[in-house]
Amino acid sequence: MTRQELIHNIRTKRSFLCVGLDTDLKKVPAHLLGEEDPIFSFNKAIVDATAPYCVAYKPNLAFYEAFGVKGLAAFEKTVAYIRQNYPDQFIIADAKRGDIGNTSAMYARTFFEEYDLDAITVAPYMGEDSVTPFLGYDGKWVILLALTSNKGSHDFQLTEDTSGEKLFQKVLRKSQEWAGDDRMMYVVGATQGQAFEEIRKIVPDHFLLVPGVGAQGGSLAEVCRYGMTGECGLLVNSSRAIIYADTSENFAQAAAAAAMAVQQEMAAELDSRGI
């Protein structure tokens, strides 16, 4: 999906919500456990319920790999289902990959050719040649970790170098030499508050993928205040607060209601900025 198509979808649907499909068999409603593929059944119901209110889905590979071959099959079926039934959704593999060139090239082939995903999250530690193999696909995106939502983000990402530049700032600056805002986004945790101001000085136009609203405690209003651009420039992810809004047989309706509530808040944020 191109940048213009994504912006068009956001304007039309009045939403920049990404629903995180962190599907855990331990949390799937009991009545689904008898089905042939409970993970896929759960995902299918969640997607059907939430698609009107979001513009993106983000399955986290860890949750699928945890169930081995069966889990990966559920992942493949989920991606194919979204592609076929909701072709305007942007699908992100939350994989946080990054390896030497020939290995990153294998991952790129898997996620972009085999599964036809729109984007993959990548860790920057190994530098340029671990990232560039993902950049050779038209309409496909790298979402590079910059400043993450967890406590451990303070351990290394905030380390200042001799010129006063923090590591996450260096990642933002340096990676712009590898691709522009039509191929690259950045992960910035919603819990980082005013750091969005600093970030927008370095990447004024790039889309940011923002996890950490909901279960992790970040505030949507604050993220918009400091991070939104004239073309939105945000994909805000919510996983647990939407997909596990209710664990009874009404889980899908509850997920729809939770997604709609976020979407309405997002519509107000877009409206107030004339987007």
Next chain:
Amino acid sequence: MTRQELIHNIRTKRSFLCVGLDTDLKKVPAHLLGEEDPIFSFNKAIVDATAPYCVAYKPNLAFYEAFGVKGLAAFEKTVAYIRQNYPDQFIIADAKRGDIGNTSAMYARTFFEEYDLDAITVAPYMGEDSVTPFLGYDGKWVILLALTSNKGSHDFQLTEDTSGEKLFQKVLRKSQEWAGDDRMMYVVGATQGQAFEEIRKIVPDHFLLVPGVGAQGGSLAEVCRYGMTGECGLLVNSSRAIIYADTSENFAQAAAAAAMAVQQEMAAELDSRGI
């Protein structure tokens, strides 16, 4: 596997070779492609041929994920085959994972409980709570990326902070607060030469997993000179130079010969230090 068991295996087998199972269908000998599971058939033959000369295997997940559900099945079968037939081998999932706590916990469950691997490679960018979920398993190891073998290692890993400490040095220092040398190893590329001296000042006793000998151009003699400890302290990986030593029907014998040549060089290094 405990540290003492690993050291015992190295002393007994006169080898600290890790064979990297980066199995690519495009490079598997043609006569295997008709088999039901060519990736597993290839791995089985390589393992049977090289097991006398190595103490560890390192399948790189990227190569298996590239073939989707079938690739993952081949990975599972390969790990089970090594476990069953060569129980003294240390098996490393080269996965370079690292995510927020609940996601890293899912990965840990997959790699340590589901597959019973000995170790997993982890990327440090997200800090402590992305690594610690992997540290709660007896006899299981985290191998943290420190200074990698690729060109991009210069982009961020060498960045000096205001106290003159480089990022990879900070990773080595800080991560020792999370676990000792019985649970943690570090990835240091063979191409880094004298950096091993600096590294041994910070982690004098830890095992280092050293990729980059062979196809990537690192020198075994140099790695030993600057990196070896009184208990060896090294696992040196070779992938392509061993498993693709020959691509004819004689591939397994060629792999055995290539592994034996490295093992003999390693035996001489151990002998010369009285290990």
